[in-house]
Amino acid sequence: MTPRDDSESSPSRWSDLDRPPLNATSLSRGLVREGGLWRAVDVVQRTGSTNTDLVARAADGTADEGTVLVAEEQTAARGRLDRQWTAPPRSGLFFSVLLRPAEVPVHHWGWLPLLTGVAVATGLSRAAGVDTALKWPNDLLVTVGDQERKAGGILAERAGDDAVVIGVGVNVTLRAGELPVPQAGSLTLAGAVSTDRDPLLRGVLRSLEDWYGRWRGAGGDAAACGLQET
Known part of the structure; x- marks a missing residue:
């Protein structure tokens, strides 16, 4: 799906000073390195779904393993069971990554959503100072008051025979009045020490x-890599 240009109808990228835009140049400089996994970090202002876009790019050969596609806003994001995921522009981390685990037998690929969840929880704990729990199969939970609330989700999709696209959505600065449902959460509501999305995404x-x-x-052995111990 081609990202739509809604610049004439959408507010300025700087209209909400509490939610500055991501710095694509800085992200690429901090993540793309020789011998590393990440090959490109592309940031778009608005699209339907980063997963849909990246699956299409994988299919037509225009994306390599390690491509990261980030959207400031998604209009047709999907969660598990095709549930809709909505959030205000620049209020969270909405991104997908393309992986081609050629060395791993396909029957082990089912570990990728859990692996991603563990990685996201670990990264957010370090960068935001918020304890993040996992609820199988794909929910990221934070504690708001005395309640565990869903603040994010993970969606993995096959992209042909040799690739997987994994999408991640995390509510970062959603305020109480912006929650899609009362039982949702965000890093802000969980008392994060930092809600700067650039270092959060890098982490x-x-x-x-x-x-x-x-x-x-x-x-792909979950026990050998320590994944089963988490």
Whole structure:
């Protein structure tokens, strides 16, 4: 799906000073390196779904393993069971990554959503100072008051025979009045020490690179890479 240009009808990228835009140049400089997993970090202002876009790019050969596609706003994002995921522009982390785990038998690929969840939880704990729990199969939970609330989700999709696209959505600065449902949460509502999305995204992607490298190096064996211990 081609990202739509809604610049004439949408507010300025700087209209909400509490939600500055991501810095694509800085993200690329901090994540793309020789010998690393991440090959490109593309940031778009608005699209339907980063997963849909990246699956299409994988199919037509225009995206390599390690491509990261980030959207400031998604208009047709999907969660598990095709549930809709909505959030205000620049209020969260909405991104997808393309992985081609050629060394790992396909029957082990089912570990990728859990691996991603562990990586995201670890990265957010370090970068935002918020304890994040996982609820199988794909929910990211934070504690707001005395309640555990869903603040994010993960969606994995096959992209042809040799690739997987994993989408992640995390509510970062959603305020109470912006929650899609009362039982939802965000890093802000959970008392995060930082809601600057640039270092949050870098922390999450570095954590994912670390966990993916361990898992791939172990041939997809969840016990050998430490995934089963989490």
